[in-house]
Amino acid sequence: MAILMCLAGVSSAAPDGARLFSEHCAVCHGDKGNGGVGTPLALPSFLASVDDKFLRETIRHGRPGRVMPAFPKLSNAQLDALVRHIRGWSKQPPPVFSDAPVKGNVSRGKALFASYCASCHGANGEGGTGTGVTFSRQRDLPIIAPALNNPGFLAAASDELIRHTLQFGREGTPMTSMLVQGLDEKQINDLVAYVRAFENSYVTEPEPRDPIDESVIIMESPYTVEETVENLKEAIIGQNFLLIRTDYLEHGLVEEGKENKQEVILHFCNFKFLFDALTIDPRIGMFLPCRVTVLERDGKVLVMAINPLYLSRLFNNDELDNACKQMHQVYAALIEDATL
């Protein structure tokens, strides 16, 4: 009976926004919406300047290439429950914006954007860099400038919402009121028109991220394991990496000294590269530490490393993809150098 009650409760009850938030959102946005890897949704000025449609469509579409994933499988009822939960952090009624387009001059808007917006939002509206954790940025900047050219943003934000944000800014963030900065209503409309024109630079549906088939970068070495390891050490230093240590695959799993000596792992690091990568996305611990594995199988010596591009597809982060391309080249070069 208890089982039936449990199952019935799961299947028939209205979606629980708090539970959905805990399940899908809290890990990045914080359990109370204070932000982290994700933006601080509970910020009063944020909730006062976005309508429910913006929240709903943002959850549905995400921000392609900008960490925030899409949740296309959530039902409308679940989206509504999530929005209600998020709204619970503010006592103010949500704003309501019309979907009517704002008319303005795109050319004039472009010039204004370069003067007033580009320093934070990027020359082409690509937004600020990095995600939200402590060492990614200063904590006194609660929101990284959003990517205004992102198809997810443009699908979620109405012209009226953009205009409202330009008019009033967002207290507690670097986004200040354009009225206070001296622009008039007509100029603000021109800016809205320019931001909306970013839509023209994207296809309606963004291309899916290319699948990467190769999970590892792997080559066969003509040398012995010991010789290959020595070659790798030289190559690592030659690529300006610091060799951290050399150990065995079985390290820590068997008594010290009894590890299989034909399965060697070289750990290395370039701390500047590591710091930059963590700034782009703190979750890259999945990649760490940088290492190359050498092992002997069936008389062949294999040299291998993870393919960073294979993993980076999990992150929905274009910046990280670029860093991983760089790391892929490093791994490939190291392995090639050691096996030539």
Place this chain on the structure above:
Amino acid sequence: MRWSKLLLAVLLACTWPTLFCAEGGMVMVRTLLPFPEAMLALQESIREHGYTVSRVQRVDIGLTGMGYKTDKYRVVFAGKYDEIRELADKVPELAAYLPPKIAIFAEGEQTILVTAHPSLYARIAGDRVDPVIFDRWESDLKSILHDVQAAE
């Protein structure tokens, strides 16, 4: 007795989704514990599930040692010898990913844990090993992360 076990399984199934966030192969959870307590809870639970913590990579120590500002950040490697041995023998290229690891880092007074979903390893292994090993990893991973979140 059988009913009580079934009930427990159903209740756990009802509870787990709130603790387990898998987006396309990445598993990420937040715990309200500060970093030191979360780190302790993680290692304890890993051991209680029969795995050996083979190494803890102190990412933050290396970075701060080189003059970079960072919060607490570690990578915990863990595995069972027999399983790692079987996988590395049957799927040599999987050795590049072994032993499995969980990244753990502070976010203010809370802590975040990130790891690869075991299905990532299963995809690489294909049909060369019995997939039951990855099913077991998934089950254990859920349980370990649950333990960390439930710890006080």
